[in-house]
Amino acid sequence: MFKKLSLIALTLILTTSCVSKKIYTDLENKYADLKKENRKLSNSNKDLENALNKAENDLAKLQKDYENTLAQRNKLQADYDATKANLDNLNASYNALEENSSASIAQNAKRNRELLAQLEAKEQALIAENARLDKLKQELEARSQRVAELESVIASKDAAMTKLKNAISKALTNFEGNGLTVEQRDGKVYVSMENKLLFESGSWAVGSKGKQAVKQLGEVLAENPEIAILIEGHTDNVPYKGNEQLSGNWDLSAKRATAIVTILRENSNINPENLTAAGRGEFAPIANNETAQGKAQNRRIEVILTPKLDEISKLLNEL
Structure with a gap:
């Protein structure tokens, strides 16, 4: 008007x-x-x-966090595998000593329980890290998609x-x-x-x-x-x-x-x-x-x- x-x-x-x-x-x-x-x-x-620069910086930071979390998950997996292998060795030793020494059996049983507790703790930590990794991955993908959309719209306007x-x-x-x-x-x-x-x-x-x-x-x-x-x-x-x-x-x-x-x-x-x-x-x-x-x-x-x-x-x- x-x-x-x-x-x-x-x-x-x-x-x-x-x-x-x-x-x-x-x-x-x-x-x-x-x-x-x-x-x-x-x-x-x-x-x-x-805003575009900030979005790209945030995307790079999320990518770095994702890579760090992935490395941490891989380390926990390696620890978990090593502990499980150790447990398997101890179980084998336990079976071998069971007939020869009740004291050795008791000691191995205790050690087994400790290793099982460690294994459970590492397994829970691994589950938590995997969940965090999945969340970061989803956030990274969503942010990447929004940045790509923004770049596409800007490019479309320029075109x-x-x-x-x-x-x-x-x-x-x-x-x-x-x-x-x-x-x-x-x-x-x-x-x-x-x-x-x-x-x-x-x-x-x-x-x-x-x-x-x-x-x-x-x-x-x-x-x-x-x-x-x-x-x-x-x-x-x-x-x-x-x-x-x-x-x-x-x-x-x-x-x-x-x-x-x-x-x-x-x-x-x-x-x-x-x-x-x-x-x-x-x-x-x-x-x-x-x-x-x-x-x-x-x-x-x-x-x-x-x-x-x-x-x-x-x-x-x-x-």
Whole structure:
């Protein structure tokens, strides 16, 4: 509901001759929320990597415990076998001496009882170690399975994002060399379009060529409903000197981001809940603003595509 109200408010801005302080403040608040969400997503990505490392370390520790327990069990088995062999020898001696010496018989009987007691104790210890070994083995197998599932889900997400990047690159091939780049990093896909492809200087109206590029991008995004779409507007550091409709670069960048969202919303297969517009002004440059080329690179729209992490979060909670 909040996103719909924000879009209505921004649409009203586009059709009016001036921007109220309230709307500008709302945009600032919206950007702050988006910035927190972006930081949350980055932290989630780091948490996933940390959780995976921890799970692998725990798996290695369980493997070591399993091996140590197995060695201990084998030692007890060897002791048990040696004691049983000793008992068998004593029983043989007992049978041989039974006819010759009642004293020897009594001594051997006592020794036999001691050995039987030792044998029973070692047998109980062996049973306990076997039970502990089975428990560790089951825990090791369960943990290994969860780690494998987590790795599989992460790999699947990365593969899906790679597939999405390739699909976007293919869809926008005709716009190569016009300030458009498609990159994949940190588990996300970044589509950057310089303003020369989209807007005239100081304007937030998207040109025909830019609309074509955005619509072709939208066709790919419509086929990926599980992707969150963040549209960021960026400017160079030259202060805005246009008409009084805008208060500055930040306002201009927000209007440009909203203009891209408006075009994407023309595609009814894109879920509006997945769309977010944000203005960054001149505060997130990717090049040096001291040169004309650097300024051109900084004047851009960035479309940041992020996979939903519900399935990964569920697996992490089970570790």
